[in-house]
Structures are given as structure tokens and as C-alpha cells.
Amino acid sequence: MTIKVIAELCQNHNGDKDILINMIHEASNAGATHVKIQHIKPEYLNFRPRHENGIFIREKQKSFKRPFKEEYNRLSKLSLNDDLISLFIETCISKKVIPLTTCFIRADIENIINQGFKEIKVASYDCSSYQMLRELSPRFDHIYVSTGATYDREVIYASSILKKYAKNFSLMQCTTIYPTLISQINLDRLKFLNNLTENFGFSDHSSSEKEPLIASKLALFHGAKIIERHFTILKSNQTKDGPVSINPSELNELVLFSKLNKEDQLNDLKKININPYEFVTNTYIDKGLSEVELLNRDYYKGRFVSPIIREDIYPKEYVTNCEETPLN
Numbered sequence: 001m002t003i004k005v006i007a008e009l010c011q012n013h014n015g016d017k018d019i020l021i022n023m024i025h026e027a028s029n030a031g032a033t034h035v036k037i038q039h040i041k042p043e044y045l046n047f048r049p050r051h052e053n054g055i056f057i058r059e060k061q062k063s064f065k066r067p068f069k070e071e072y073n074r075l076s077k078l079s080l081n082d083d084l085i086s087l088f089i090e091t092c093i094s095k096k097v098i099p100l101t102t103c104f105i106r107a108d109i110e111n112i113i114n115q116g117f118k119e120i121k122v123a124s125y126d127c128s129s130y131q132m133l134r135e136l137s138p139r140f141d142h143i144y145v146s147t148g149a150t151y152d153r154e155v156i157y158a159s160s161i162l163k164k165y166a167k168n169f170s171l172m173q174c175t176t177i178y179p180t181l182i183s184q185i186n187l188d189r190l191k192f193l194n195n196l197t198e199n200f201g202f203s204d205h206s207s208s209e210k211e212p213l214i215a216s217k218l219a220l221f222h223g224a225k226i227i228e229r230h231f232t233i234l235k236s237n238q239t240k241d242g243p244v245s246i247n248p249s250e251l252n253e254l255v256l257f258s259k260l261n262k263e264d265q266l267n268d269l270k271k272i273n274i275n276p277y278e279f280v281t282n283t284y285i286d287k288g289l290s291e292v293e294l295l296n297r298d299y300y301k302g303r304f305v306s307p308i309i310r311e312d313i314y315p316k317e318y319v320t321n322c323e324e325t326p327l328n
Helices: 018-029 068-075 080-095 105-113 128-140 152-165 187-193 214-221 248-257 261-273 293-300
Strands: 004-008 035-038 055-057 060-063 098-102 119-122 142-146 168-171 199-204 226-230 306-310 314-321
Touching: 004 018, 018 080, 018 248, 035 080, 035 168, 055 119, 060 187, 060 293, 080 098, 080 105, 105 119, 105 306, 119 128, 128 142, 128 152, 128 314, 142 152, 142 226, 152 187, 168 187, 168 261, 187 199, 199 214, 214 226, 214 248, 214 261
Parallel strands: 004 035, 004 226, 035 098, 098 119, 119 142, 142 168, 168 199, 199 226
Antiparallel strands: 055 060, 306 314
């Protein structure tokens, strides 16, 4: 089976057309099978007062600070218009990589289909956005769902929806801590995901400076069929996601590793004094969510909302990805 390697451009293009196109070329040349962007629309950013100053209760943080105006202005510079997205798809096709995007709101589904995307990604915080999964699943050839910051019971229910509606789907282990330490990658969860689907993978947010490839290599050694890795052609300090992104040469090294047999992969890891068997156990134990993951879940789940026009009630209402309200 061919391993899929997804180069996640995320915010590393800085909204710049030339950087975006160069990233596709570099990712393709490095051997990526997919190149991914994100459908970010700042106008659908959800204002939530608790994030204006953050919330602390008895000196314990419950919500972190990310003021709406600052985030809106930041995302506005990163948003890709329809022309750039069309160019992104055309360039991907010409470079023989599959164009992929993350859908954040249900109102975007029709537009993403019309733009020509055949495969779709769902971020960790929407693994439990069950209605969005129902609407996305039958409309794309493949749906990739990250499972970070999601409880096991939610992943199990999400997989039941995917099995019912999706043409093909994959579940991706990730830890929603940026950057993720090697001690936090929880590769045991790959076994849990493998019980739900043979198409399981790993989305890597580890440090680009300290441990750029170890986590992904370990996941591949332990059977991951898909690797998603943040990718950049800029210096790590030039983009928000730079500290968790790898460069073209590192991406190529990862692709080459994915093509090795298990024995050669083991020898490769031993060269850097890594024993892959130390990162898994014989029994999977649900570790729950850490305080950092809960804080990230609190912010990112519901970060964007879909608009609904209902003039008979209010000029504009909003619907979350979970509600079964029809989008008009």
C-alpha cells in the first residue's frame, strides 16, 4: 500500500500567491502525495467574550486570551480568495499531487465541491461535529478526520457516521499541543483507531527544531498509512506555524523513510538512538485530555460558525457544525 504524505501548508504561505505556488512545487518535488490548504474565512469567526481577556478561576486558566479583533485581522491576511484557490488546485494537478483543504464550516461545503476538491480534511475539533461529518462524507471521494482533543467515545461515534455515509475515510491520531513533545504523541492510540478503520494515520505537530521527523517516522513504523506534516519553505520565525513545520529536504527524507521496509526503518531509527518499541505498549489506555488540550478544544471548537439567513426571525443567525438545522 502506498503511504500518503500530506504537506500541510496551513498558514505558512502568509497569504502570498508566489509563496503558495512555490510551496506546491517544493512539496511535489519532495514526494508529497497531497498538498493541503485551509478554507479560512475571517467573516465567520465567532466572537466569544471569554477569549477577549481569558478566564482564570482560583489562578487556574480555563480559557486562553485571543481577542477577536486581533485574530480577525490576522486571519484576514491569510485568507485565500477564489482565484487563488483555483490556481492552487490547477497547480497541484499539474504537479501530480492531490489538492486537499480543511473545511471549517458547513456553509462552505458546496463552495468547496464547486471549486473542484475531491478529497476533504476535517480538523480535530470537528471530529465530534457530527452533522458536518454527515454532510461532508458522501460528497467527497475521501474524508480525513483528525482526532486530537477528542474523547474516545466521540471518535467511536464519529466513525459510525463515517462508516454509514463516507465513500472512504481515514482517522488520524494527533496531539493538539503546539509543539508536541515526543513524550506526548500517544502512539498507542493508533491501535485504537485501527480497531475502527484500516485507514489510520498520524498528524504531526512536533517541533521543527528539536524533533522534526522522529514522531512521524515512529508512526510509520507502527503502521500509520497517512502522515500529515506542516510544511514551509520559509524560516521558522517567519510564520506562525513555522515552529511545527518541516522544510523540503526534511519532507523528502520523510517520504523516503515511508518507502522503506520495516527492517530498514528500524535501522534508520536506531542510527539516531530511537527504540520504536519504547513508544507503544501492549494495552491501549484512554489517557483523556490534558489541560492544554482542553484549553485548545475550548477555543478552537466553535471558532467559526455558519451563517443562516432567516429574515422572519433575525437578519442573521448562526448555526454550529453540530446542529441539524438546514443551511439555506
